[in-house]
Amino acid sequence: MIFLVDKTEIIMKKLLTILIGLTATGLLLIGQTNEKSSKGFVMDKVVKSDKEWETCLTPQEFQILREKGTERAFTGEYYNHKEDGTYICAGCENELFSSNTKYDSGSGWPAFFDALDETKVKIKRDLSYGMVRTEIICAKCDSHLGHVFEDGPKPTGLRYCVNSLALDFVPIK
């Protein structure tokens, strides 16, 4: 009888451990901010308050990325930049554009005819300033990057017009 009680106790303890484990896993999953795209790709999101963004961005970067600003044409670091490499989000380092798709649009902002892949950026209709435009947003941290227009070169016919301040550059080693 004593043996049976001990065994029951052991089983109960094991069940309790499993239950605690499952609960913890469930809580972790609820707390995650992953976003699943239509292709099943899971993007780890970066979510910060304005206060947190202010501490990790320069005031100029904050104005572009978090307040949807636009830098003055021909003033940015990358509009005439021709090195080979990858342009990443200045807010979260998400890889956004390859130098292979960069071209000179003559607009005074860095221009790309495609994103690195479709999971990297999101687009959103933007009706501000009395214009109908399509905003480009970083898919990882939801920062404003620029706008995409349908007057780009082949093969996409798109012009991703991006603020230099929204980008950092990683050269090919």
Ligand code: FE
């Ligand atoms: Fe980002």
